[in-house]
Amino acid sequence: MTPRGRGDLRARVSRGFRDYYAGPYRRRLARSARDEQDLLMMVVLAEELGVPNPAAFYTLELLPAVYGEMHAWHRRAGLERSPFDTVACC
Amino acid sequence: MLLSLAARRRVLVVGGKGGVGKTSVASAVALDQARTGRRVLLVSTDPAHNLAHLWGVPVGDQGARVAPRLEAVEIDPARATASHLAAVRETLRRAVPEHLTREVDRHLELARDAPGMHEAAVLERLGEVIDRGAAEADLVVVDTAPSGHTAHLLGLPEQMGRWTDGLLRRHERTRRLDVARANLGDEEAAAVLGPARAGRFARGARARGRESRGLEIREVLERRRALLTRLRGTLTDPSTTAFVVVLVAEHLPVLESVELVEQLGGTGVPVAGLVVNRRSPAQGDLLTARRAVEDGQLAAIRSALPGVPLVEVPLLAGEVVGVDGVERLADVLQA
Numbered sequence: 001m002t003p004r005g006r007g008d009l010r011a012r013v014s015r016g017f018r019d020y021y022a023g024p025y026r027r028r029l030a031r032s033a034r035d036e037q038d039l040l041m042m043v044v045l046a047e048e049l050g051v052p053n054p055a056a057f058y059t060l061e062l063l064p065a066v067y068g069e070m071h072a073w074h075r076r077a078g079l080e081r082s083p084f085d086t087v088a089c090c
Numbered sequence: 091m092l093l094s095l096a097a098r099r100r101v102l103v104v105g106g107k108g109g110v111g112k113t114s115v116a117s118a119v120a121l122d123q124a125r126t127g128r129r130v131l132l133v134s135t136d137p138a139h140n141l142a143h144l145w146g147v148p149v150g151d152q153g154a155r156v157a158p159r160l161e162a163v164e165i166d167p168a169r170a171t172a173s174h175l176a177a178v179r180e181t182l183r184r185a186v187p188e189h190l191t192r193e194v195d196r197h198l199e200l201a202r203d204a205p206g207m208h209e210a211a212v213l214e215r216l217g218e219v220i221d222r223g224a225a226e227a228d229l230v231v232v233d234t235a236p237s238g239h240t241a242h243l244l245g246l247p248e249q250m251g252r253w254t255d256g257l258l259r260r261h262e263r264t265r266r267l268d269v270a271r272a273n274l275g276d277e278e279a280a281a282v283l284g285p286a287r288a289g290r291f292a293r294g295a296r297a298r299g300r301e302s303r304g305l306e307i308r309e310v311l312e313r314r315r316a317l318l319t320r321l322r323g324t325l326t327d328p329s330t331t332a333f334v335v336v337l338v339a340e341h342l343p344v345l346e347s348v349e350l351v352e353q354l355g356g357t358g359v360p361v362a363g364l365v366v367n368r369r370s371p372a373q374g375d376l377l378t379a380r381r382a383v384e385d386g387q388l389a390a391i392r393s394a395l396p397g398v399p400l401v402e403v404p405l406l407a408g409e410v411v412g413v414d415g416v417e418r419l420a421d422v423l424q425a
Contacts (some may be wrong), residue, residue, distance in 0.1 A: 018275055026271050026276045026279075029267050029268075029270050029276075029279075030267075030271060030276070033264050033268055033271070033279075036260055036261075036263055036264040037264060040257070040260065040261070040307070047200075047204055052205055053204060053205070053206075054205055056201055056205070056206060056207050056210075057171075057174065057204075057206065057207050057210030057211060057214070058210065058250060058253070060175070060198075061174075061177075061178055061181075061310050062311070063178065063197075064181040064182045064185045065303050065306040065307040066303070067185045068303055069303065084197075
Protein backbone atom coordinates (compact mmCIF):
# COMPACT_ATOMS: atom_id res chain seq x y z
CA MET A 1 0.00 0.00 0.00
CA THR A 2 1.36 3.47 -0.89
CA PRO A 3 1.58 6.10 1.89
CA ARG A 4 -1.11 8.05 0.05
CA GLY A 5 -3.46 5.08 -0.05
CA ARG A 6 -2.98 4.53 3.69
CA GLY A 7 -3.84 8.21 4.38
CA ASP A 8 -6.93 7.80 2.24
CA LEU A 9 -8.02 4.78 4.20
CA ARG A 10 -7.43 6.49 7.50
CA ALA A 11 -9.53 9.48 6.43
CA ARG A 12 -12.33 7.17 5.26
CA VAL A 13 -12.34 5.22 8.52
CA SER A 14 -12.28 8.43 10.53
CA ARG A 15 -15.22 9.82 8.55
CA GLY A 16 -17.06 6.55 9.02
CA PHE A 17 -16.71 6.76 12.79
CA ARG A 18 -17.70 10.42 12.80
CA ASP A 19 -20.84 9.69 10.80
CA TYR A 20 -21.67 6.75 13.04
CA TYR A 21 -21.51 8.83 16.22
CA ALA A 22 -22.60 12.27 15.00
CA GLY A 23 -25.17 11.22 12.42
CA PRO A 24 -28.17 10.82 14.76
CA TYR A 25 -27.43 14.18 16.40
CA ARG A 26 -27.10 15.89 13.04
CA ARG A 27 -30.43 14.49 11.94
CA ARG A 28 -32.06 15.64 15.16
CA LEU A 29 -30.58 19.15 14.81
CA ALA A 30 -31.64 19.29 11.17
CA ARG A 31 -35.19 18.39 12.16
CA SER A 32 -35.26 21.06 14.86
CA ALA A 33 -33.99 23.70 12.43
CA ARG A 34 -36.66 22.64 9.94
CA ASP A 35 -39.36 22.85 12.61
CA GLU A 36 -38.31 26.42 13.30
CA GLN A 37 -38.61 27.23 9.61
CA ASP A 38 -42.02 25.57 9.44
CA LEU A 39 -43.14 27.69 12.37
CA LEU A 40 -42.09 30.85 10.56
CA MET A 41 -43.99 29.64 7.49
CA MET A 42 -47.10 29.16 9.64
CA VAL A 43 -46.76 32.68 11.03
CA VAL A 44 -46.37 34.21 7.60
CA LEU A 45 -49.27 32.25 6.09
CA ALA A 46 -51.52 32.38 9.18
CA GLU A 47 -54.23 34.31 7.38
CA GLU A 48 -54.27 31.71 4.59
CA LEU A 49 -54.66 28.95 7.18
CA GLY A 50 -57.70 30.69 8.62
CA VAL A 51 -55.98 32.13 11.68
CA PRO A 52 -56.59 35.87 11.99
CA ASN A 53 -53.23 37.56 11.94
CA PRO A 54 -53.07 41.00 13.54
CA ALA A 55 -49.54 41.46 12.25
CA ALA A 56 -50.51 40.88 8.60
CA PHE A 57 -48.88 44.15 7.58
CA TYR A 58 -45.54 42.88 8.86
CA THR A 59 -45.79 39.21 7.91
CA LEU A 60 -46.58 40.22 4.35
CA GLU A 61 -43.13 41.69 3.90
CA LEU A 62 -41.63 38.31 4.95
CA LEU A 63 -43.53 36.45 2.23
CA PRO A 64 -40.91 37.04 -0.49
CA ALA A 65 -38.24 35.64 1.86
CA VAL A 66 -40.09 32.41 2.69
CA TYR A 67 -41.67 31.89 -0.71
CA GLY A 68 -38.75 29.78 -1.87
CA GLU A 69 -39.29 27.30 1.00
CA MET A 70 -42.98 26.92 0.36
CA HIS A 71 -42.79 24.03 -2.08
CA ALA A 72 -40.58 21.92 0.22
CA TRP A 73 -42.86 22.86 3.10
CA HIS A 74 -46.16 21.61 1.65
CA ARG A 75 -44.47 18.50 0.32
CA ARG A 76 -43.20 17.78 3.84
CA ALA A 77 -46.71 18.31 5.16
CA GLY A 78 -47.78 15.49 2.84
CA LEU A 79 -49.61 17.71 0.37
CA GLU A 80 -48.95 17.11 -3.31
CA ARG A 81 -50.02 20.63 -4.32
CA SER A 82 -49.93 23.93 -2.46
CA PRO A 83 -52.89 23.90 -0.05
CA PHE A 84 -53.60 27.61 -0.56
CA ASP A 85 -55.98 29.04 -3.06
CA THR A 86 -54.07 32.23 -3.47
CA VAL A 87 -50.44 31.34 -2.86
CA ALA A 88 -49.41 28.66 -5.30
CA CYS A 89 -45.97 27.43 -6.16
CA CYS A 90 -46.53 24.45 -8.42
CA MET B 91 -49.58 76.11 29.49
CA LEU B 92 -50.64 74.62 26.14
CA LEU B 93 -48.69 77.03 23.93
CA SER B 94 -45.55 77.04 26.06
CA LEU B 95 -45.70 73.23 26.06
CA ALA B 96 -45.89 73.21 22.26
CA ALA B 97 -43.07 75.76 22.05
CA ARG B 98 -40.69 73.45 23.93
CA ARG B 99 -41.46 70.22 22.04
CA ARG B 100 -40.83 68.78 18.59
CA VAL B 101 -44.01 66.64 18.55
CA LEU B 102 -47.38 67.51 20.08
CA VAL B 103 -50.06 64.80 20.01
CA VAL B 104 -53.67 65.88 20.58
CA GLY B 105 -56.16 63.20 21.66
CA GLY B 106 -59.50 62.80 23.41
CA LYS B 107 -63.09 61.72 23.01
CA GLY B 108 -64.89 62.31 19.72
CA GLY B 109 -66.46 65.73 19.22
CA VAL B 110 -64.66 67.64 21.98
CA GLY B 111 -62.66 69.85 19.60
CA LYS B 112 -59.37 68.00 19.05
CA THR B 113 -59.03 69.23 15.48
CA SER B 114 -59.79 72.86 16.45
CA VAL B 115 -57.32 72.86 19.33
CA ALA B 116 -54.61 71.09 17.28
CA SER B 117 -55.11 73.57 14.43
CA ALA B 118 -55.03 76.61 16.72
CA VAL B 119 -51.82 75.47 18.46
CA ALA B 120 -50.24 74.70 15.08
CA LEU B 121 -51.19 78.15 13.75
CA ASP B 122 -49.93 79.89 16.88
CA GLN B 123 -46.56 78.15 16.61
CA ALA B 124 -46.33 78.96 12.89
CA ARG B 125 -47.02 82.63 13.74
CA THR B 126 -44.06 82.63 16.14
CA GLY B 127 -41.84 81.65 13.21
CA ARG B 128 -41.58 77.88 13.59
CA ARG B 129 -42.20 75.61 10.63
CA VAL B 130 -45.13 73.39 11.58
CA LEU B 131 -46.51 70.15 10.14
CA LEU B 132 -50.11 69.42 11.17
CA VAL B 133 -51.04 65.73 10.68
CA SER B 134 -54.40 64.00 11.07
CA THR B 135 -54.48 60.26 11.78
CA ASP B 136 -58.27 60.11 12.02
CA PRO B 137 -59.66 58.27 8.96
CA ALA B 138 -62.70 60.57 9.19
CA HIS B 139 -60.56 63.57 8.33
CA ASN B 140 -61.61 67.02 9.44
CA LEU B 141 -58.62 69.21 8.65
CA ALA B 142 -59.85 70.04 5.16
CA HIS B 143 -63.33 70.85 6.47
CA LEU B 144 -61.95 72.99 9.25
CA TRP B 145 -59.46 74.97 7.17
CA GLY B 146 -61.78 75.11 4.19
CA VAL B 147 -59.13 73.93 1.70
CA PRO B 148 -58.37 70.52 0.19
CA VAL B 149 -55.61 68.80 2.23
CA GLY B 150 -55.27 65.04 1.54
CA ASP B 151 -52.37 62.63 1.98
CA GLN B 152 -49.95 64.70 -0.10
CA GLY B 153 -50.43 67.69 2.18
CA ALA B 154 -51.22 71.33 1.56
CA ARG B 155 -50.03 74.69 2.90
CA VAL B 156 -52.90 76.09 4.97
CA ALA B 157 -51.06 79.12 6.37
CA PRO B 158 -47.55 80.61 6.17
CA ARG B 159 -45.05 78.04 7.56
CA LEU B 160 -47.95 75.66 8.30
CA GLU B 161 -48.49 72.51 6.23
CA ALA B 162 -51.35 70.06 6.84
CA VAL B 163 -51.44 66.33 5.97
CA GLU B 164 -54.35 63.89 6.26
CA ILE B 165 -53.04 60.32 6.45
CA ASP B 166 -55.03 58.07 4.13
CA PRO B 167 -55.07 54.46 5.48
CA ALA B 168 -56.18 52.99 2.14
CA ARG B 169 -53.39 54.76 0.30
CA ALA B 170 -50.77 53.81 2.91
CA THR B 171 -51.91 50.15 2.70
CA ALA B 172 -51.82 50.23 -1.09
CA SER B 173 -48.27 51.56 -1.19
CA HIS B 174 -47.09 48.89 1.27
CA LEU B 175 -48.77 46.17 -0.83
CA ALA B 176 -47.18 47.58 -3.97
CA ALA B 177 -43.72 47.36 -2.40
CA VAL B 178 -44.32 43.74 -1.32
CA ARG B 179 -45.70 42.90 -4.78
CA GLU B 180 -42.57 44.30 -6.39
CA THR B 181 -40.28 42.07 -4.25
CA LEU B 182 -42.53 39.02 -4.63
CA ARG B 183 -42.63 39.30 -8.40
CA ARG B 184 -38.87 38.85 -8.48
CA ALA B 185 -39.10 35.69 -6.33
CA VAL B 186 -42.05 34.07 -8.11
CA PRO B 187 -42.11 32.42 -11.54
CA GLU B 188 -43.78 34.41 -14.30
CA HIS B 189 -46.93 32.29 -14.61
CA LEU B 190 -47.79 32.72 -10.92
CA THR B 191 -47.79 36.51 -10.72
CA ARG B 192 -51.58 36.54 -10.92
CA GLU B 193 -51.73 34.31 -7.82
CA VAL B 194 -49.48 36.79 -6.02
CA ASP B 195 -51.79 39.65 -6.93
CA ARG B 196 -54.80 37.70 -5.72
CA HIS B 197 -53.12 36.97 -2.37
CA LEU B 198 -52.17 40.62 -1.86
CA GLU B 199 -55.68 41.72 -2.81
CA LEU B 200 -57.08 39.59 0.05
CA ALA B 201 -54.41 40.80 2.47
CA ARG B 202 -55.56 44.38 1.88
CA ASP B 203 -58.50 43.84 4.25
CA ALA B 204 -56.72 41.71 6.87
CA PRO B 205 -57.35 42.85 10.47
CA GLY B 206 -54.90 45.43 11.71
CA MET B 207 -53.72 46.21 8.18
CA HIS B 208 -54.99 49.78 8.08
CA GLU B 209 -53.79 50.57 11.61
CA ALA B 210 -50.30 49.34 10.86
CA ALA B 211 -50.34 51.31 7.60
CA VAL B 212 -51.39 54.50 9.46
CA LEU B 213 -48.63 53.93 12.00
CA GLU B 214 -46.09 53.41 9.23
CA ARG B 215 -47.15 56.61 7.51
CA LEU B 216 -47.18 58.52 10.81
CA GLY B 217 -43.59 57.41 11.37
CA GLU B 218 -42.70 58.68 7.88
CA VAL B 219 -44.41 62.02 8.47
CA ILE B 220 -42.73 62.48 11.86
CA ASP B 221 -39.37 61.69 10.24
CA ARG B 222 -40.12 64.21 7.51
CA GLY B 223 -41.17 66.69 10.19
CA ALA B 224 -37.84 66.19 11.96
CA ALA B 225 -36.04 67.17 8.77
CA GLU B 226 -38.28 69.88 7.33
CA ALA B 227 -40.23 71.31 10.27
CA ASP B 228 -39.68 72.47 13.84
CA LEU B 229 -42.90 71.05 15.22
CA VAL B 230 -45.25 68.20 14.26
CA VAL B 231 -48.78 68.50 15.65
CA VAL B 232 -50.74 65.23 15.46
CA ASP B 233 -54.53 65.44 15.45
CA THR B 234 -55.66 61.93 16.37
CA ALA B 235 -58.72 59.72 16.08
CA PRO B 236 -60.97 59.38 19.17
CA SER B 237 -59.48 57.95 22.39
CA GLY B 238 -59.59 54.17 21.99
CA HIS B 239 -58.13 54.15 18.48
CA THR B 240 -55.29 56.40 19.48
CA ALA B 241 -54.35 54.52 22.65
CA HIS B 242 -54.27 51.40 20.50
CA LEU B 243 -52.28 53.06 17.73
CA LEU B 244 -49.66 54.39 20.13
CA GLY B 245 -49.42 50.97 21.80
CA LEU B 246 -48.70 49.30 18.44
CA PRO B 247 -44.98 50.12 18.19
CA GLU B 248 -44.32 48.26 21.43
CA GLN B 249 -46.55 45.27 20.66
CA MET B 250 -45.19 44.88 17.16
CA GLY B 251 -41.66 45.43 18.44
CA ARG B 252 -42.14 42.46 20.75
CA TRP B 253 -43.49 40.47 17.84
CA THR B 254 -40.44 41.13 15.63
CA ASP B 255 -38.16 40.45 18.63
CA GLY B 256 -39.83 37.06 19.08
CA LEU B 257 -39.37 36.15 15.42
CA LEU B 258 -35.76 37.32 15.47
CA ARG B 259 -35.07 35.13 18.51
CA ARG B 260 -36.52 32.09 16.74
CA HIS B 261 -34.50 32.95 13.68
CA GLU B 262 -31.35 33.09 15.78
CA ARG B 263 -32.27 29.67 17.20
CA THR B 264 -32.44 28.23 13.68
CA ARG B 265 -29.01 29.64 12.97
CA ARG B 266 -27.56 28.15 16.17
CA LEU B 267 -28.95 24.74 15.23
CA ASP B 268 -27.18 25.08 11.88
CA VAL B 269 -23.94 26.00 13.67
CA ALA B 270 -24.23 22.90 15.86
CA ARG B 271 -24.80 20.76 12.79
CA ALA B 272 -21.82 22.29 11.01
CA ASN B 273 -19.66 21.53 14.05
CA LEU B 274 -20.73 17.89 13.78
CA GLY B 275 -19.44 17.90 10.24
CA ASP B 276 -22.72 18.42 8.42
CA GLU B 277 -21.76 19.75 5.01
CA GLU B 278 -25.12 21.25 4.15
CA ALA B 279 -25.36 23.13 7.45
CA ALA B 280 -21.80 24.38 7.02
CA ALA B 281 -22.66 25.65 3.55
CA VAL B 282 -25.74 27.47 4.88
CA LEU B 283 -23.54 29.36 7.30
CA GLY B 284 -21.40 30.81 4.55
CA PRO B 285 -17.83 30.59 3.29
CA ALA B 286 -16.16 31.31 6.65
CA ARG B 287 -17.47 28.06 8.07
CA ALA B 288 -17.93 26.11 4.87
CA GLY B 289 -14.19 25.53 4.62
CA ARG B 290 -13.46 22.65 2.32
CA PHE B 291 -17.12 21.82 1.72
CA ALA B 292 -18.66 22.58 -1.62
CA ARG B 293 -21.65 24.87 -1.33
CA GLY B 294 -24.72 23.48 -3.06
CA ALA B 295 -27.26 25.68 -4.80
CA ARG B 296 -29.97 24.68 -2.33
CA ALA B 297 -27.86 25.60 0.67
CA ARG B 298 -26.90 28.89 -0.94
CA GLY B 299 -30.58 29.64 -1.49
CA ARG B 300 -31.31 28.98 2.18
CA GLU B 301 -28.44 31.12 3.28
CA SER B 302 -29.61 34.13 1.29
CA ARG B 303 -33.22 33.63 2.40
CA GLY B 304 -32.11 33.44 6.02
CA LEU B 305 -30.25 36.72 5.61
CA GLU B 306 -33.25 38.29 3.89
CA ILE B 307 -35.63 37.28 6.71
CA ARG B 308 -33.23 38.69 9.27
CA GLU B 309 -32.82 41.89 7.29
CA VAL B 310 -36.57 42.44 6.89
CA LEU B 311 -37.19 41.83 10.59
CA GLU B 312 -34.34 44.02 11.73
CA ARG B 313 -35.36 46.90 9.48
CA ARG B 314 -38.89 46.61 10.85
CA ARG B 315 -37.68 46.52 14.44
CA ALA B 316 -35.47 49.58 13.92
CA LEU B 317 -38.42 51.56 12.52
CA LEU B 318 -40.70 50.60 15.41
CA THR B 319 -38.05 51.28 18.03
CA ARG B 320 -37.36 54.73 16.59
CA LEU B 321 -41.04 55.67 16.51
CA ARG B 322 -41.58 54.39 20.01
CA GLY B 323 -38.53 56.28 21.21
CA THR B 324 -39.90 59.51 19.75
CA LEU B 325 -43.39 59.04 21.17
CA THR B 326 -42.26 58.10 24.68
CA ASP B 327 -39.50 60.71 25.07
CA PRO B 328 -41.05 63.47 27.19
CA SER B 329 -38.48 66.03 26.10
CA THR B 330 -39.43 65.51 22.44
CA THR B 331 -43.12 64.68 22.57
CA ALA B 332 -46.06 65.96 24.60
CA PHE B 333 -49.49 64.33 24.57
CA VAL B 334 -52.43 66.54 25.49
CA VAL B 335 -55.96 65.31 26.08
CA VAL B 336 -58.80 67.58 24.98
CA LEU B 337 -62.17 67.25 26.72
CA VAL B 338 -65.28 69.19 27.62
CA ALA B 339 -66.32 69.37 31.28
CA GLU B 340 -69.10 66.82 31.04
CA HIS B 341 -69.63 63.44 32.66
CA LEU B 342 -68.75 61.09 29.77
CA PRO B 343 -65.77 63.01 28.34
CA VAL B 344 -64.29 63.28 31.86
CA LEU B 345 -64.57 59.53 32.45
CA GLU B 346 -63.19 58.71 29.01
CA SER B 347 -60.28 61.14 29.45
CA VAL B 348 -59.27 59.60 32.78
CA GLU B 349 -59.33 56.20 31.11
CA LEU B 350 -57.29 57.47 28.14
CA VAL B 351 -54.63 58.96 30.41
CA GLU B 352 -54.33 55.61 32.21
CA GLN B 353 -54.16 53.63 28.95
CA LEU B 354 -51.50 55.94 27.55
CA GLY B 355 -49.50 55.69 30.76
CA GLY B 356 -49.62 51.90 30.30
CA THR B 357 -48.07 52.18 26.83
CA GLY B 358 -45.35 54.50 28.10
CA VAL B 359 -46.74 57.72 26.57
CA PRO B 360 -47.04 60.29 29.39
CA VAL B 361 -49.82 62.89 29.23
CA ALA B 362 -48.42 66.42 29.58
CA GLY B 363 -51.68 68.33 29.92
CA LEU B 364 -55.47 68.47 29.81
CA VAL B 365 -57.34 71.03 27.73
CA VAL B 366 -60.89 71.68 28.93
CA ASN B 367 -62.61 73.10 25.89
CA ARG B 368 -65.79 75.23 25.57
CA ARG B 369 -66.07 76.39 29.17
CA SER B 370 -69.36 78.19 29.68
CA PRO B 371 -69.17 81.78 31.00
CA ALA B 372 -71.08 82.80 34.18
CA GLN B 373 -73.55 84.90 32.15
CA GLY B 374 -77.32 84.56 32.21
CA ASP B 375 -79.23 81.92 34.11
CA LEU B 376 -78.75 79.06 31.65
CA LEU B 377 -74.99 79.44 31.15
CA THR B 378 -74.38 80.13 34.86
CA ALA B 379 -76.18 76.92 35.79
CA ARG B 380 -74.23 75.13 33.09
CA ARG B 381 -70.95 76.48 34.43
CA ALA B 382 -71.76 75.17 37.91
CA VAL B 383 -72.21 71.66 36.46
CA GLU B 384 -68.89 71.99 34.61
CA ASP B 385 -67.17 73.11 37.83
CA GLY B 386 -68.24 69.83 39.41
CA GLN B 387 -66.79 67.84 36.51
CA LEU B 388 -63.56 69.86 36.62
CA ALA B 389 -63.18 69.03 40.31
CA ALA B 390 -63.75 65.38 39.47
CA ILE B 391 -61.03 65.22 36.82
CA ARG B 392 -58.61 67.25 38.96
CA SER B 393 -58.93 64.76 41.79
CA ALA B 394 -58.69 61.76 39.43
CA LEU B 395 -55.56 63.12 37.71
CA PRO B 396 -53.94 65.34 40.33
CA GLY B 397 -50.50 65.67 38.75
CA VAL B 398 -51.59 66.67 35.23
CA PRO B 399 -51.62 70.41 34.33
CA LEU B 400 -55.00 71.65 33.13
CA VAL B 401 -55.93 74.61 30.95
CA GLU B 402 -59.43 75.95 30.27
CA VAL B 403 -60.59 77.32 26.90
CA PRO B 404 -63.75 79.47 26.97
CA LEU B 405 -66.80 78.78 24.83
CA LEU B 406 -66.60 80.93 21.68
CA ALA B 407 -69.49 82.71 20.03
CA GLY B 408 -68.37 81.75 16.53
CA GLU B 409 -67.48 78.41 15.02
CA VAL B 410 -63.85 77.44 14.45
CA VAL B 411 -63.95 77.29 10.65
CA GLY B 412 -61.52 78.69 8.11
CA VAL B 413 -58.26 80.54 8.78
CA ASP B 414 -60.17 83.34 10.57
CA GLY B 415 -61.89 80.93 12.93
CA VAL B 416 -58.62 79.15 13.77
CA GLU B 417 -56.94 82.53 14.31
CA ARG B 418 -59.65 83.56 16.77
CA LEU B 419 -59.14 80.36 18.78
CA ALA B 420 -55.35 80.81 18.67
CA ASP B 421 -55.79 84.35 20.05
CA VAL B 422 -57.95 82.99 22.87
CA LEU B 423 -55.32 80.36 23.70
CA GLN B 424 -52.74 83.11 23.98
CA ALA B 425 -54.81 85.20 26.35
